Amino acid sequence: MKRPAVWVTAGIAVVIALLVVVLATRKPATDRLVKSPLVGKDAPAISTTTIDGSSRYALADQQGKWVLVNFFATWCVPCQREHSELVQFANAHAATNDAAVVSVVFSDEVSNVVSYFKQRGGGWPVVRDDNGAIATAWGVARVPESYLVAPNGLVVIKITGGVTDDFLEQQIARLESAK
Amino acid sequence: MTRRLAWLALGLVVIGALVYGVTDRSTATAHERAQKLGQTIMCPACSGESVADSQAPVAVFIRHQIADMVAKGESDEQIRDSLTAAYGDRIILNPPKSGVAGLVWVLPVAVLVAALAGLVVVFRRWRTPLDAHVTPDDVDAVERARRAEGS
Numbered sequence: 001m002k003r004p005a006v007w008v009t010a011g012i013a014v015v016i017a018l019l020v021v022v023l024a025t026r027k028p029a030t031d032r033l034v035k036s037p038l039v040g041k042d043a044p045a046i047s048t049t050t051i052d053g054s055s056r057y058a059l060a061d062q063q064g065k066w067v068l069v070n071f072f073a074t075w076c077v078p079c080q081r082e083h084s085e086l087v088q089f090a091n092a093h094a095a096t097n098d099a100a101v102v103s104v105v106f107s108d109e110v111s112n113v114v115s116y117f118k119q120r121g122g123g124w125p126v127v128r129d130d131n132g133a134i135a136t137a138w139g140v141a142r143v144p145e146s147y148l149v150a151p152n153g154l155v156v157i158k159i160t161g162g163v164t165d166d167f168l169e170q171q172i173a174r175l176e177s178a179k
Numbered sequence: 180m181t182r183r184l185a186w187l188a189l190g191l192v193v194i195g196a197l198v199y200g201v202t203d204r205s206t207a208t209a210h211e212r213a214q215k216l217g218q219t220i221m222c223p224a225c226s227g228e229s230v231a232d233s234q235a236p237v238a239v240f241i242r243h244q245i246a247d248m249v250a251k252g253e254s255d256e257q258i259r260d261s262l263t264a265a266y267g268d269r270i271i272l273n274p275p276k277s278g279v280a281g282l283v284w285v286l287p288v289a290v291l292v293a294a295l296a297g298l299v300v301v302f303r304r305w306r307t308p309l310d311a312h313v314t315p316d317d318v319d320a321v322e323r324a325r326r327a328e329g330s
Binding site for chain 2: 137138140141
C-alpha cells in the first residue's frame with residue numbers, strides 16, 4: 001500500500017514543480033508586448049477635449065516626438081501601479097521634449113480622474129473618451145494598454161498590463177538604433 | 180422524358196429553396212441591425228461572448244460604435260472592416276469567407292455535392308442489368324437439383 005502512495009505523492013510533486021517552472025519562466029504581467037493590427041500603421045487620430053474641458057488635444061500635433069498613448073482607468077489596479085513609471089518617463093523627457101505621454105480615460109468618471117492625477121502627479125494631457133470611440137479605434141480590450149507612436153506617426157508597439165520607465169526607454173533606444 | 184422533367188423540377192425547387200433561405204429579406208430597424216451585428220462580434224475582453232451579450236466596458240463601447248456607424252449608414256462589411264482593422268480578424272465570431280478559414284463554408288457544400296454524386300453513381304449501377312448468361316451447365320445443374328428434390 002505504501003508504494004502507490006509514494007507514486008501519487010511523487011506525481012503531485014512533479015506537477016507542482018512543473019507549474020512553478022512554467023510560472024517562473026513566463027513573461028511578467030507588465031511590459032508585455034503584444035501583437036496588434038495597428039503596429040506599422042498610421043496611429044488612429046485622437047482629437048478631443050482634455051478632461052478639464054478647457055483645451056483640445058490632437059495627436060497629429062505631436063509629430064516629431066515619441067508619444068506613449070496610455071489607456072487607463074482609476075479603478076484598475078495595474079494602472080495605479082504603472083502611474084509612477086509614467087510620471088518618471090514623462091519627467092525624464094520633459095526637458096528634451098522628444099517624448100510625451102497622453103492618457104485616454106477608459107470607462108471612468110472625470111471627477112475620479114481629476115483626483116487621481118492630483119494625488120499621484122502627472123502633468124501630461126488626459127483626454128476623455130466617453131463613448132469609447134478612441135479606445136475602439138485603437139483596439140483596446142482592457143486596461144492598462146499602451147501604444148508607442150514613433151515620431152513619424154506610426155504605431156510601433158502595443159504593451160498590455162502596464163509599462164515601466166526602463167522598458168519604454170529600452171524600446172525607444174532599440175527602435176532608434178534600428179532606423 | 181417525364182423522369183428527366185421530374186428531376187429538373189426537383190433541382191429547380193432545391194435551388195429555389197436554397198436561394199430563398201440565404202436571402203436576407205428582413206427590413207430590420209437600425210437598432211435591430213446593430214443588435215444582430217453585435218451578435219457576430221466577439222467581446223475582446225471576454226471568453227466566447229459576443230459584444231451583444233457582454234457587459235464588459237469594451238463590449239459596451241463596441242456596441243456604441245456599431246450603433247453609431249449603423250446610424251451613419253455604413254454597411255455591415257464596413258463596420259466589420261473597421262473593427263478588424265483595430266482588433267484583428269479574431270473579433271469576428273463567424274469565420275471569414277476567404278482564406279483557409281473559408282474552408283469552413285466550402286467543405287460542407289463540397290461534401291454534400293460529393294455525397295449526392297456518389298448516390299447517383301450507386302443508383303445507376305443498381306439499375307444496370309447484369310451481363311450474365313445461362314450456360315448449358317447451369318441448366319443441367321438446375322435439372323439435377325430438381326430431380327434430386329423430386330426423388
